[in-house]
Amino acid sequence: MDISFLPDLQSLGIEGATILMFVMLLLLLLTGMPLAFVTLLVALIFALGWFGPRALPMITSRIFSFVNSFVFVSVPMFVLMAAILDRSGIARDLFDAMKVIAGRIRGGVAIQTLLVAVVLAAMSGIIGGEVVLLGLLALPQMLRLGYDKNLAIGVCCAGGALGTMVPPSIVLIIYGLTANVSIGELFTSAFVPGFMLAMFYATYILFRAYTNPALAPIADPEALSTGEKLRLLKGLFLPVLVVIFVLGSIYGGIASVTEASAIGVVGVTLSTIIRGEFSARLLLGASFQTLRTVGMIVWIGIGASALVGVFNLMGGIKFVSALIQGVSDEPIVVILFMMAILFVLGMFLDWVGIALLCMPIFVPIVKNLGYDPVWFGVVFAMNMQVSFLSPPFGPAAFYLKSVVPDDISLGDIFKSLIPFIGMQILALAILIIFPGITGR
Template sequence: MEIFGSLQALGVEGGTFLMFAMLLLLLVTGIPLAFVTLLVALIFAVGWFGPMAVPLITSRVYSFVSSFVFVSVPMFVLMAAILDRSGIARDLFDAMKLVGGRLRGGVAIQTIIVAVVLAAMSGIIGGEIVLLGLIALPQMLRLGYDRRLAIGVVCAGGALGTMVPPSIVLIIYGLTANVSIGALFTASFLPGLMLAGFYVAYVLIRAYLNPSVAPIMEADTTPTSEKIKLLKGLILPILVVIGVLGSIYGGIASVTEASAVGVLGVTLSTIIRGEFTLSLMKGAALQTLQTVGMIVWIGIGASALVGVFNLMGGINFISQLITGISDSPLVILLFMMLILFVLGMFLDWVGIALLAMPVFVPIIVDLGYDPVWFGVLFCMNMQVSFLSPPFGPAAFYLKSVAPPDISLGEIFRSLLPFICLQILALAVLIAFPGITGR
């Protein structure tokens, strides 16, 4: 029995160092984050407290997966999966041609607007980038757009699902930080549009300073009857967005209920469009199982690890370390943003939210900051992580559907101006918290 509790001899400092070293070592071997966190949690639970501590892990895990709001996650993923398989996104993009018109950089701006609408429909990131990579990127390249501008617009626009409600990142943050998800949605709406506005402004400035990077589209010869038909492509997506966000903001439905409304809306849209098939629904269901399974397993592992770390006194130790770096709340906040930025270069956002937020949110509250506002900052920070090398998932999503001559290195280089815009947006939110309405 001496081995049980032997880790305790290391003390909180030594135990924390050993835990993080084990996490890094196991992650480098290629084992998925979910299983790494679960394994380390089990080793430390038994090694620090003895075998009787194992039930503590199961109770911690149960409280995470039994949350009613968590039901909205598979619903929004299912919405995105159905969208992936329908022609709604393609028709939406075609309809937006009428808005872009003869504006220089119009197709890039049209892509960003479509990205915002798709984000407001489902809140999923990967599917959006793949959709835009298949629909928008070939058109921009065909029209002679600068390759890097076209690549950056698709990746950065597709990643807006992190910020624009109903964002799954906000839902997971709300569950972890124990704050109202409805309040998070309300607070993130304007910042999400602000970031999209930064992208549009960047495209326009680049296009008008150097007209060769974004040629004007050829004259529109589409007959009026075809234009009316194209405009019909806007109706169903807008109705779904109104159904989801309107029911939440109008106080008619909770986030979970609104997610069910969204699934019903997207399914009815495919029926009206004559695209509904059993194979479409089966494919969407399997994709949902795969995505949500990953989120649940990361949640289980991270919940267990944070629970054990908390019992060890590790969260208090880390809190004291962070708050000890300065007497200024702003400096501590910026230090947290830096930690999140570095973590985002190597870890999945789900893991970051579930591992870091139980430590960061209590500190934020003690410093007198609003946890809802901090949630919006966290999501904006995760925007950067989606684009930043070496593991920025947006680049890999686009690479999977991009022309073979576009390398991963070129994609990452194309994203640098958009990463700068995201950091600018984060700085604006820190400087002017009133943008979130908090």
């Protein structure tokens, strides 16, 4: 292979090559090229420019090791669960059933929305579908009842993004694969922090509702007979049963994460059959949605794995690790510096790319500093919570924008998310100060 047109990148040294790699990534991303192709192209250029044609087998071996993981099978399974949920009436009935639990408290519909978000997160761990579902089910009802627009938007967006933290979180699965730590342990450690964040949201809703009643009016009394309440509560039965089987099989040691994801798909599919909603069209649509989502994740994984592999062989990971650890002699300062890097990257990059690009560098540093990589995984997931809401490219805001009325702008959505981003940062700080919350 003639590569004479490529410069000898070794002459730059690892310092110059690292800067050039970063600049190339940034410039190519600014062109609008997808992250997966950007990372793969840069990996190819640096592999050939640093090592020559003999480096190509290294890239293919890195890609194979990424896609060959058995645990990775759980990702399409959980995505398929979410896709089937999107197309069924399970979420709608779940929302109606929560009306009985939320009752007549002020801000009840917002609390109802939050409860639905937690159950949906515990069923699939995918945020895109949850934000859209809440935007279609809950937002119109809150606006019709006279809820403050900012509060209603914030609850739908932040609640829908809880899938990042609440097991079975796809973020935690990808982190576990990248950091080579137990995904079951990650799920166990993330359980309390995920619900802690949900409680922060609930407390904020109730505080705003009771200190300023105009923000969350109580709906007109709706007398529900015992029979009607029982009929509504039936909507809770199937979703809660699926959550119990999926999480119970993982926490009980009965099934691995991969096996539990298959149980979840079977459970959700059976739910649609029992409800009389199952059809070939539903299954086909869910399958195509799964292929699109997982295809994106796999391509980003392939590109990031190739880039990190080449950068590692160049000695770049050692160089960057020394650079980060040289920030301070205090381990906590180094951790905070890494959190700041993740926070900034989260404003511009997809979380999959961040995990696959940064964790091979960050996790060894975390271990060297004496911290638990499982704890760091939960902290990373909480940091990614912020990235889902933060401007300019917060995915949750764009998901919600796709289903809200035209008079609600993207600026309105981001403005509504400021208090919720503050609560996420508070939860992140608590996790760093009190790591025992994760049980580690």
